[in-house]
Amino acid sequence: MDLSAAFELRPDLVAWRRHLHAHPELAYQEHATAAFVRERLEQLGLRPSPPLAGGTGLTCLIAGDTDGPTVALRADMDALPIQEATGADYASTVPGVAHLCGHDAHTTMLLGAAALLARRRPEHGHVKLLFQPAEEGGAGAARMIEDGALEDPTVSAVFGLHVDPNQPVGALSVTPGPATAASDGLDIEIIGEGGHAARPHQAIDAIAVAAQVIVAIQQLVSRHTDPLQPLVITLGRIEGGFARNVIAPSVHLQGTARSFDPALRDRLPALLDRTVAGVTQAFGARHELTYRTGYPSLRNDAALIPTLADVVGELLGEGRLATGGPSLGGEDFAFYAQRVPGLMARLGVRNEALGLVHPLHHPRFDLDEGALPLGAAVLAGFARRYLATP
Numbered sequence: 001m002d003l004s005a006a007f008e009l010r011p012d013l014v015a016w017r018r019h020l021h022a023h024p025e026l027a028y029q030e031h032a033t034a035a036f037v038r039e040r041l042e043q044l045g046l047r048p049s050p051p052l053a054g055g056t057g058l059t060c061l062i063a064g065d066t067d068g069p070t071v072a073l074r075a076d077m078d079a080l081p082i083q084e085a086t087g088a089d090y091a092s093t094v095p096g097v098a099h100l101c102g103h104d105a106h107t108t109m110l111l112g113a114a115a116l117l118a119r120r121r122p123e124h125g126h127v128k129l130l131f132q133p134a135e136e137g138g139a140g141a142a143r144m145i146e147d148g149a150l151e152d153p154t155v156s157a158v159f160g161l162h163v164d165p166n167q168p169v170g171a172l173s174v175t176p177g178p179a180t181a182a183s184d185g186l187d188i189e190i191i192g193e194g195g196h197a198a199r200p201h202q203a204i205d206a207i208a209v210a211a212q213v214i215v216a217i218q219q220l221v222s223r224h225t226d227p228l229q230p231l232v233i234t235l236g237r238i239e240g241g242f243a244r245n246v247i248a249p250s251v252h253l254q255g256t257a258r259s260f261d262p263a264l265r266d267r268l269p270a271l272l273d274r275t276v277a278g279v280t281q282a283f284g285a286r287h288e289l290t291y292r293t294g295y296p297s298l299r300n301d302a303a304l305i306p307t308l309a310d311v312v313g314e315l316l317g318e319g320r321l322a323t324g325g326p327s328l329g330g331e332d333f334a335f336y337a338q339r340v341p342g343l344m345a346r347l348g349v350r351n352e353a354l355g356l357v358h359p360l361h362h363p364r365f366d367l368d369e370g371a372l373p374l375g376a377a378v379l380a381g382f383a384r385r386y387l388a389t390p
């Protein structure tokens with residue numbers, strides 16, 4: 001049983017996680033992290049791949065006793081550009097960079113699964129470990145796929161865990177079907193004509209036009225798209241103007257669009273362009289819209305859920321795997337799940353007694369390390385169960 005073996009690994013898992021936590025690296029800069037992972041894998045007698053995905057990604061095949069399908073397990077390794085404020089002994093030693101999304105735990109748990117699987121190899125089929133860079137906005141998963149991470153041998157399913165501070169340690173949840181949103185970026189430039197604040201009729205006030213554009217975009221969401229199809233457009237940044245007595249010649253807006261329905265997502269660039277063009281033209285201004293296609297929506301393959309449910313039931317007991325709802329967050333695991341059947345579950349790391357209650361990306365986010373052996377056992381168990389299922 002992997003759970004007792006995983007509990008024996010606990011001191012190592014905690015030490016690895018704390019090391020990674022104290023030495024976070026941003027997207028595509030995970031050189032020390034990748035070297036740390038490589039070293040641990042080699043100590044287990046495994047042979048990791050050459051560097052992938054810009055140099056900081058790697059895969060590692062754990063061959064089973066006999067040939068069969070290959071199942072992939074995935075961890076992301078990058079940290080966030082946030083100043084940590086946990087005050088923990090193992091807090092980030094890098095100013096302005098910290099593991100506040102739990103990717104240190106993801107990397108650690110996959111190393112734990114590697115240890116469990118290396119010790120007792122699958123009887124039939126193979127396990128491929130995917131250690132990827134740059135989940136936070138850099139689409140590291142797409143780079144891994146481009147570099148062949150799902151080939152040689154061909155991967156037939158992929159599984160991953162994300163830590164979840166909304167659930168207590170020992171609980172997991174999974175969302176069938178659409179689980180995370182497609183996440184795209186918007187850049188809108190509104191171009192007016194500068195002038196003196198006292199003579200607006202001689203200028204085109206880009207700030208006044210921007211105000212109308214912002215309202216019109218919210219009306220686009222509420223009046224031009226199906227209310228039964230989730231859509232959020234948030235304009236998170238606005239910049240323009242020089243001084244209180246100067247009419248601003250231009251305004252720059254930045255935002256994000258989150259959606260699930262691919263057809264709705266395809267319509268968004270044209271809908272936005274029509275809306276912004278109409279409003280700006282009405283006031284004699286011009287615009288430039290850049291729509292940046294980001295991560296696709298993650299579609300969990302419901303056919304893989306019974307495998308996970310069996311594993312969680314066996315390891316942790318009945319009633320520990322809940323069905324979760326979709327989230328408008330983004331997750332680049334979606335790129336793998338576009339190629340092969342994929343499943344991503346959430347692993348509880350909350351501990352109210354220890355004050356471990358802050359959300360992901362919060363400067364004080366931290367997790368209950370009691371979840372690390374559970375996560376390692378669930379990852380390894382999923383792979384075993386998948387390969388053992390005819």
Ligand code: NI
Pocket residue numbers: 101102103135162
């Ligand atoms: Ni994350």
